[in-house]
Amino acid sequence: MISLAEENYLKSIYHLSQAGSKSVLTNELAEAMNTKAASVTDMIKKLSTKEFISYEKYYGVNLTAKGKTVALSVIRKHRLWETFLVEKLAFSWDEVHEVAEQLEHIQSKRLIEKLDEYLGFPKVDPHGDPIPDTKGKIKALQQVMLATLKPGADSIIVAVKDSDSQLLKYLDKIGARPGKTIKVIEREEYDGSMEVSINNQRFFLSKEVSENILVNA
């Protein structure tokens, strides 16, 4: 049997490894889980023994196929419950997260199948995030160039296209890392440059740069 804490770790690891593309580091995980690095190390060892993750000391963790299945099952449940709360119980989409965090841990295959059916087999949750299917298959997030967004748009950085190390260094400096929220403040039509805000700081990005940042649609 898998514990609630283990499920939450696997879910977090999944999300963090979607955001970046490297191994998930202890401190990242500690921040995401609102806990201390030492506690994360303890849990990592356990998850590794149970073969939910592969772990190289000092170099972070990666989900195994087995671990990914668990993570996706939890995410599936989370997103189905969020859909239920919004569609059936008339919650607004910003109220649902906390409750779904609890509901996602209910263990009953039958319940989730029935819920899915009751909701009409939805493909995305109220935030627009895709709902993994029974087998843990998930439609890749729609990736779009930041350059295509209109002013006012708020989205999350999914990846960076070009791997020019100059560019990466620059993006890193301004905090434009995968997982970060980026908002388009203004966009100059004549050259395609834009002013954006990241971490509440403003930056001007050339068209070249904004075409290399991929955000979720």
Added chain:
Amino acid sequence: MISLAEENYLKSIYHLSQAGSKSVLTNELAEAMNTKAASVTDMIKKLSTKEFISYEKYYGVNLTAKGKTVALSVIRKHRLWETFLVEKLAFSWDEVHEVAEQLEHIQSKRLIEKLDEYLGFPKVDPHGDPIPDTKGKIKALQQVMLATLKPGADSIIVAVKDSDSQLLKYLDKIGARPGKTIKVIEREEYDGSMEVSINNQRFFLSKEVSENILVNA
């Protein structure tokens, strides 16, 4: 904050004290919670310190008003979820208990209010048990004399009317204690006596006896 284990203990204490009318004993609780007496003693001490129960060493426990409120809130949630599972998700009434045992611990006042509304403010759950209201008020179970039941009827002993010690001794001997399930096998119209089954054993009860056993309607 109250833990999941604490909630379950309080719920069990509530149910056991409904069945009998005396203090709930350590062993009773241990059996109900599927745990050992020593563990129960530990938990009892904690619940007593937190003033959810009053506890006299060696003589069992009773819920305080505070503890009763918690127990009834859990029971309210349990029964609302059971209603949801049966009415909306098309579970059959015998499949719902296990899932409701998990769902009853979700912490969200708003969720339960919304769910209640969504279900049309039901007064009883799919088993016919009354659903406590927001304030923990619960309609007393309909009590009916065993003598009035028809053959085939299956119900739970709620109380024993007469306190004739001869009768009590007899009832105790055949296992006819509050909380026990009793089934009417056959009923003789001419004298009102009946054959019943308790704990898979059969007994003949005179009309006098069956009029003194109260079961839930």
Added chain:
DNA sequence: ATATTATTTTAGGCTTGTCTAAAATAATAT
């Protein structure tokens, strides 16, 4: 290349909720 800084791990400890075995108390039978 080495010293400093940042990250991660280890060591040892705490709480919750459980357990077994032994001791204490209550109930029952003679």
Added chain:
DNA sequence: ATATTATTTTAGACAAGCCTAAAATAATAT
């Protein structure tokens, strides 16, 4: 009234999941 039996409590231990402080390792800057 006392001995036997049943119940309950205490004592001591363990796993899960967290913590702090110290040690080990890796990354970075000079």
